[in-house]
Amino acid sequence: MTTQQQLSTVDKPRVTVMGAGYAGLLAALRLAPHARVTLVDPADHFTERVRLHERAAARTDITHPLAGLLRDTGIRHLTHRATALDPAARTVTTDDGQVLLYDRLVYALGSRTNTPAPSPTAPAPAPLGRLYTAESAGALCRRMRGGRGSVAVVGGGLTGIEMAAELAETYPDWSVRLLSAGPVAAGHPTRSRTHIHKALSDLGVRVEEGTAVPGPEAVDADAVVWSASMVPNTGLAAAAGLVLDPATGRIAVDAGLRSVSHPEIYAAGDAAAAHSAAAGALRMGCATALPTGSRAASSIISGIRGDQPGPLKFTYVVQCVSLGRRDGVIQFVRGDDSPRSRSLTGRPAARFKEQIVRSTIRTLRLARRAPGLIPAFPGMS
Template identity: 40%
Template sequence: MKVVVAGAGYAGTLAANRLAKKVPDAEITVVNPRPDFVERVRLHQQLAGTGRAATPLTEMLRDGIAARQAAVEKIGDGTVVLEGGESLDFDHLILAVGSTLSPLPGTVPIGTWEGAEQARAALAGLPAGGTVTVVGAGPTGIETAAEVAYARPDLGVRLVGQNLAATLSDGARRRVRDGLERLKVSIVENAVAEADTGTVQLRSGEQLNSDLTLWAVIGGVPDLAARSGLKVDERGRVIVDEYLRSVTDPRIIAVGDCAAIPGSRMSCQTAEPQGGHAADNLARLAKGAAPKPYSVDYVSTCISLGRHDGVIQLVHRDDRPRRQYFGGRPAAMTKAGVVRGARFSARSGIGGSLPGSK
């Protein structure tokens, strides 16, 4: 069995390691644009200088897995074409290329390694008294604003977005707001920012001065699947069947942010179970068995607020928020443990998840 894994985030790395363990004679090649496994959920720490988000892939992949540093330009009939024109044949392809951001001019996107590094350098160059604006009031924006405020209390930090922590319960949202206010983060809600160099213009027409504007809104997915002729949804995500196989080509399994799976949210809590399921189904096929449908349920939403505070929102199995949540240092410790666990799962190929509801 010859398998190419496109993308070495949580889903792709776990899938490759799990498959290598279950099918030792499989020929597995991981293709990734950079030489590192990037913990996307740590990028806010990377840019604030409070943690590291990258580990060399050579330390993350099991022996016997080949790693190629390249971008995939196109998926063909049983082949992937790499930048430069080289092609790799496959019996099966696990497509795990993640998601992208579409930042406004004058902003720095922080959901990618390159953007986080650009933001880190810009932040380090800001003198005391400068102002940082984070656009996006979801978990990525909240964690980034909190981390910058925690690491650089000498700066003014504001968070701009439509609705703060909109997916959380009312109580958890209030707790997030309290945590941000304790860090002296200014919150501007019901606003859409139009950024330009040195200013942030709100939809109301008000202009806010900003020395550094960080873009924390996930905009879509790479257009690789669409330009390769795979059937995609309106956001460019691969449309898959119940086994996570592309409805265009069943040899292609899409997992993580780039897969159009109803009810899924972009998170490592989604990516790793899907990567594990892809590996398990390929292992079943290698043994002549039938694949199994994918289904998984959610447990919580975890948000850090600096290094010593956070909010853990418990959720129903379909990801609707429960009334229950907890915060403070226990939440910060829980979030840190979850992040460490996600890295361990990717490295070991052991991906834990709840089985989906029947």
């Protein structure tokens, strides 16, 4: 290594990435050639969150060792949880007491299922161990493999639909209900919604629309899977004084994903109130996490080079929902996520969805080997 190369390595800015989900991991991989990157996440593996319903059905291993995904990148991975963020000092504190200095930071702590607090007027608390979420899919799998009974999935969005279908297909000895305050798959046109209803019925799922559920204690079932809503993990950001979007609780960012109150901090994934000119405000999900992770990295790289960061350029193409392993719906959408008339259903849709899901881990593996190629992909500005 030449002296010039040694100096350039030493002079690289310090970037701390909080969170090793879709957005954080892709941002870290793209930044690795340009910065001294520290990735903070307590897990030693990456979890394909879009496959958590498959974990509940014991279908496949949905985790990948981070050691392999980070190999030869120079990224330092700390298997600890971030407990404090101090923008004034530009430090992150971890649960083992380490204080990490950064020049720039990527906040990518994602989101979690928003489970309601027990109602004070409930006649009795929910039985211990009866409530599950996508995050506790492994425990749900063990519960359902251990016998038979009734399970109620609360939430008629795509996450709840996928969970109900997967459970019904895998555990025929269990009775499965899907409870929704409004129409199931409300954002889909009639043709797609009709197919979803028929597929769920064929699997034995009893759909109950117009059923508002105040909390799990109100559901008569042996197991309750809460899939009603998501909440961003922005507690550390709020405590640090970052401005949050009042409507969503996500970090308010500009077009380049910089915090509007602390421009040395970038937010990506579900924690960011990201938006693009074509799509408007972005919804939570893998479809937006990877592009925002890439955009946050591109903005930081532009800043390192002394250039002005460009805006996020993102448009929606499809919404995908699996209905067990042999059926699904691919709903084509406009750039702003509104539905088109065209859709794909049945086995072709299931295969299409599987390839989309597989493409996420392929993208991360490519980013390890050739991070400079990622911006050439559609949506990965």
